[in-house]
Amino acid sequence: MIFGNSETCYICKADDDSFIHLFCKCPLAKALWFDSVWSVRSENLRFDTPLELLKWILNPDFLSQNPVEDQRQFTLFASCLCFVLWQTRNSAYHEQTVPTFAGIRSEIWSRIRDTNHAFSVEIPQPVESGSGTLPHDIYLDRIMFFTDAACRGLVGAGGIIEAEARTLLHACNWCSTRGWVNPIFFTDCKVLAESLSSKIIPSWKDNSLFIHLFEAFNVIPGAQVVWIKRDSNELAHRLVDWAFKYLAFSLVCKNVVESFLISL
Numbered sequence: 001m002i003f004g005n006s007e008t009c010y011i012c013k014a015d016d017d018s019f020i021h022l023f024c025k026c027p028l029a030k031a032l033w034f035d036s037v038w039s040v041r042s043e044n045l046r047f048d049t050p051l052e053l054l055k056w057i058l059n060p061d062f063l064s065q066n067p068v069e070d071q072r073q074f075t076l077f078a079s080c081l082c083f084v085l086w087q088t089r090n091s092a093y094h095e096q097t098v099p100t101f102a103g104i105r106s107e108i109w110s111r112i113r114d115t116n117h118a119f120s121v122e123i124p125q126p127v128e129s130g131s132g133t134l135p136h137d138i139y140l141d142r143i144m145f146f147t148d149a150a151c152r153g154l155v156g157a158g159g160i161i162e163a164e165a166r167t168l169l170h171a172c173n174w175c176s177t178r179g180w181v182n183p184i185f186f187t188d189c190k191v192l193a194e195s196l197s198s199k200i201i202p203s204w205k206d207n208s209l210f211i212h213l214f215e216a217f218n219v220i221p222g223a224q225v226v227w228i229k230r231d232s233n234e235l236a237h238r239l240v241d242w243a244f245k246y247l248a249f250s251l252v253c254k255n256v257v258e259s260f261l262i263s264l
Helices: 019-025 027-035 050-058 068-095 101-118 160-177 190-198 204-218 230-245 254-262
Strands: 144-147 184-187 224-227
Touching: 019 027, 019 050, 019 068, 027 068, 027 101, 050 068, 068 101, 101 230, 144 160, 144 230, 160 184, 160 190, 160 204, 184 230, 190 204, 190 224
Parallel strands: 144 184, 184 224
Antiparallel strands: none
16 A cells, blocks of 8 residues: 555545555556557556566566667657656546546656756767866866756746856765766856856855865865856756656766656
8 A cells, every 4th residue: 555545545535545556556557558550458467566567667678678778768658658657657646636647648748858958968079168178188188077057937046156066066065976087077157167167155045055066076086167148958868857857856867867757
């Protein structure tokens, strides 16, 4: 039972409110799985624990002979399907909403399109900085971070400079805890890049934050921050828009985004 609930499924009202029923056996779930390009008969799936389901989604053995991209798209589809079903179940439980196949299907494919779009751009070669064009060879054998932030509409948000600075601080801490050296951090916030370069805090309101940021840079050997134009930071911008839209606040890499989605 989900959270020890002894009642029936809040979507179909016909069976136990369990993880296997919600994700595989519920009529809505079965219709969504079978509607996919893989025509999965979810009623035939057998999982004893949510972890077994997760492992199957991340490593779909029935697609082992298919191209890697097909396996990746299945993992993304299954992750979005389970996430939307979980949201739907909670909405039905807390708000007594009545889901429809068309509405849930549309939500799943909207998330799939957004995720694919977020990663459809090749990582650009950053060529703009405060001093103009940089030779490409300075990036060889260096760990590169492309950072961006979103804070529009958030109560208590201190503005874009604070958001960008906190993002960069998070990246620095991530790098420092792993012992990485000689990293280069790219940002499309020119004020932030210039502040790090000159060690001048842009506003007294950000004193504490920038002091922490300066200290974080000092403990990372060879750390460098470079300003790039917005269009050179497109991948980071698309990802932060996607994360902001779905309230996915975490540091994620492209190759683990599917597992990150299903773990929300």
